[in-house]
Amino acid sequence: MKSANIKDAAALDTLLGEIRSCRICIETPRGKALPHQPNPVLRVSAKAQICICGQAPGTRVHASGTPFTDPSGDRLRNWLGVTNEQFYDTDRIAIAPMGFCFPGLDSKGGDLPPRRECADRWREELFDALPQFSLVLLVGLYAQQWHLGKAAKRNLTETVAAWRDYMNAEGPVQYVPLPHPSWRNNAWIKKNPWFETELLPCLRAEMVRFME
Numbered sequence: 001m002k003s004a005n006i007k008d009a010a011a012l013d014t015l016l017g018e019i020r021s022c023r024i025c026i027e028t029p030r031g032k033a034l035p036h037q038p039n040p041v042l043r044v045s046a047k048a049q050i051c052i053c054g055q056a057p058g059t060r061v062h063a064s065g066t067p068f069t070d071p072s073g074d075r076l077r078n079w080l081g082v083t084n085e086q087f088y089d090t091d092r093i094a095i096a097p098m099g100f101c102f103p104g105l106d107s108k109g110g111d112l113p114p115r116r117e118c119a120d121r122w123r124e125e126l127f128d129a130l131p132q133f134s135l136v137l138l139v140g141l142y143a144q145q146w147h148l149g150k151a152a153k154r155n156l157t158e159t160v161a162a163w164r165d166y167m168n169a170e171g172p173v174q175y176v177p178l179p180h181p182s183w184r185n186n187a188w189i190k191k192n193p194w195f196e197t198e199l200l201p202c203l204r205a206e207m208v209r210f211m212e
Helices: 006-020 059-064 071-080 116-129 141-151 156-161 163-167 183-191 194-211
Strands: 050-053 093-095 135-139 174-178
Touching: 006 116, 050 141, 071 194, 135 141, 135 194, 141 156, 141 174, 156 174, 156 194, 163 174, 163 194, 174 194
Parallel strands: 050 093, 050 135, 135 174
Antiparallel strands: none
């Protein structure tokens, strides 16, 4: 893991200040402007070895300002086998979604995709400023496509099914692709029982190693 020095930490703090005051999705949006005031939500530090890369905040997280303060977060913590205290310890776990702001709802009441301009503007710069992670959890298709690039499969199911390839790949970083922990994916989880019987036990074992 790349060690952070005082200069690195100061630069990261400056960058986080810029991200948290960002208004690009209102002032220079790609397409329709964000229908509400921005409220960027992320939790990172210069020490964490684990990073959770999700999609974008939902309505509850937009209101709370803290990631995964909703039923999806409860399920994700159960998948990982961690406590709330461990999950929100930024010295252990960073949380950096693909879109930092709640993107709004579609006509059926579901969350819209992450705003494209957010990742285009901030993601590469943010990860350049962060330490090298040892374990990166890719929650959802958008995070998988961005972080895995050409190594991502044709769809989410195929990418998650190939989880052993990403966890065992050579290199300093282990990637673990996951479906979103939303209740909307209950049918997917039921259809793919290997996710709970094979992937999750291995993931929990890795989490235990980092929580010690």
